[in-house]
Amino acid sequence: MSENLWKEALKLFAGGVNSPVRAAVKPYPFYVEKAEGAYLYTVDGKRLIDYVLGYGPLFLGHRHPYVENKIIEQLQKGWLYGTPSPIEVKLAEKIISHIPSAQKIRFVNSGTEATMLALRLARGYTGREKILKFNGNYHGAHDYGLVEAGSAATEFNVSTSNGIPALVRNTVEICEYNDLGCVEKKLKNEDIAGVIVEPIMGNMGLILPEKGFLEGLRELTRSYNTLLIFDEVITGFRLGLSGAQGYFNVIPDLTTLGKIIGGGLPIGAVAGKSEIIDLLTPSGKVFNAGTFNANPLSMAAGVATIEVLEREKVYDTARDSANAFSEELKTLLEKKGITFTLNRVESMFQVFFGVREVKNATQAKQSDKSFYFRVHQKMLEQGVFIPPSQFEVIFSSGVHNSHIVNATLEAVKKVITEL
Numbered sequence: 001m002s003e004n005l006w007k008e009a010l011k012l013f014a015g016g017v018n019s020p021v022r023a024a025v026k027p028y029p030f031y032v033e034k035a036e037g038a039y040l041y042t043v044d045g046k047r048l049i050d051y052v053l054g055y056g057p058l059f060l061g062h063r064h065p066y067v068e069n070k071i072i073e074q075l076q077k078g079w080l081y082g083t084p085s086p087i088e089v090k091l092a093e094k095i096i097s098h099i100p101s102a103q104k105i106r107f108v109n110s111g112t113e114a115t116m117l118a119l120r121l122a123r124g125y126t127g128r129e130k131i132l133k134f135n136g137n138y139h140g141a142h143d144y145g146l147v148e149a150g151s152a153a154t155e156f157n158v159s160t161s162n163g164i165p166a167l168v169r170n171t172v173e174i175c176e177y178n179d180l181g182c183v184e185k186k187l188k189n190e191d192i193a194g195v196i197v198e199p200i201m202g203n204m205g206l207i208l209p210e211k212g213f214l215e216g217l218r219e220l221t222r223s224y225n226t227l228l229i230f231d232e233v234i235t236g237f238r239l240g241l242s243g244a245q246g247y248f249n250v251i252p253d254l255t256t257l258g259k260i261i262g263g264g265l266p267i268g269a270v271a272g273k274s275e276i277i278d279l280l281t282p283s284g285k286v287f288n289a290g291t292f293n294a295n296p297l298s299m300a301a302g303v304a305t306i307e308v309l310e311r312e313k314v315y316d317t318a319r320d321s322a323n324a325f326s327e328e329l330k331t332l333l334e335k336k337g338i339t340f341t342l343n344r345v346e347s348m349f350q351v352f353f354g355v356r357e358v359k360n361a362t363q364a365k366q367s368d369k370s371f372y373f374r375v376h377q378k379m380l381e382q383g384v385f386i387p388p389s390q391f392e393v394i395f396s397s398g399v400h401n402s403h404i405v406n407a408t409l410e411a412v413k414k415v416i417t418e419l
């Protein structure tokens with residue numbers, strides 16, 4: 001049972017887990033035995049409707065049959081060669097055909113590696129050392145990203161991690177999201193190699209770019225010869241086949257990807273202009289390597305996932321289900337007279353309590369996160385798993401069909417009535 005496993009885990013792992021957000025489920029995390037479609041099945045015999053979906057990768061739900069078969073097919077041919085394989089060419093061609101900024105690509109094994117490499121590329125391309133990120137943006141668990149970072153770094157009050165050398169910390173400039181004035185000032189006064197941004201913030205809850213923000217970043221970075229990096233680890237292939245850059249029609253110099261492009265297996269990627277990507281070893285002098293870079297299993301899962309996205313109505317189903325869930329939540333919260341704001345785009349959303357708007361990380365942190373946590377707990381009691389942390393996103397998928405949505409709406413009605 002979960003409680004017994006938890007007691008064992010506390011003896012084995014820091015905080016009992018291998019990624020901190022998982023410990024935010026109280027009084028202890030439930031352990032999952034198996035998953036199928038939109039459901040998680042816990043070791044305690046519970047079935048949960050899953051709106052976390054591995055924190056984004058499982059846009060097709062758990063064990064999509066086509067993806068599973070393609071993984072098994074690859075498995076039966078071997079799963080690591082230490083050489084190039086045909087499937088990596090196929091995934092690269094698919095991604096490059098859809099992502100406007102992508103002329104070439106390098107596969108790595110996580111979003112963390114992807115953003116760390118993108119920043120190194122920006123420094124190698126410009127010869128500059130500083131980077132600019134935004135308060136509450138989360139670019140993974142490397143030293144340059146863990147400065148004013150969102151997600152579990154904020155949840156566990158360590159938005160700037162211990163252990164980061166001052167020399168590194170001092171190369172990271174910070175602005176508030178949606179604050180172009182700050183960006184212009186930093187670009188004017190500092191030698192910035194690259195500006196990295198989540199085009200839609202998915203690690204402080206959900207926060208949308210204000211009209212003109214992304215366009216302004218593009219204009220400013222171009223005028224200061226600074227690279228613009230879109231961190232699309234969450235939004236890539238979730239907002240559409242062309243990601244946030246297609247959705248907003250703002251084309252960065254580099255794009256980092258992860259999550260969905262691996263279909264639920266470990267993956268990351270840096271894509272962008274050939275002249276920048278070609279700086280990577282062996283063609284250039286910006287080093288990157290990885291035992292599992294472009295591993296055939298992740299490649300096969302990624303190709304299969306994008307093939308399904310190209311031919312099935314995943315985007316419509318996921319958007320419609322997120323819309324139904326969020327609209328019901330809004331209606332019931334308004335009826336109850338509860339102060340809240342809800343940000344939604346396509347298949348992802350998040351609700352914030354005690355505030356009327358959330359347009360940046362500072363405002364997100366002012367929301368009543370303990371009220372959100374109560375909603376998470378009550379939804380869990382009703383068999384619906386939404387993130388335990390205010391600073392994550394509620395994700396739907398191509399398998400959150402009307403039956404699943406109806407069950408979710410029943411749960412929402414019970415929860416909001418009890419609040």
Ligand SMILES: Cc1ncc(COP(=O)(O)O)c(C=O)c1O
Nearest residue numbers: 110111112138139140233234258
């Ligand atoms: C926007 C963004 N960038 C980077 C990362 C890091 O990716 P990973 O967890 O695969 O290292 C994440 C999620 O963790 C993310 O949401």
Ligand SMILES: N[C@H](C=O)CCC(=O)O
Nearest residue numbers: 019020021055151152203
């Ligand atoms: N916000 C993170 C990634 O999107 C949550 C996943 C994790 O860090 O465990």
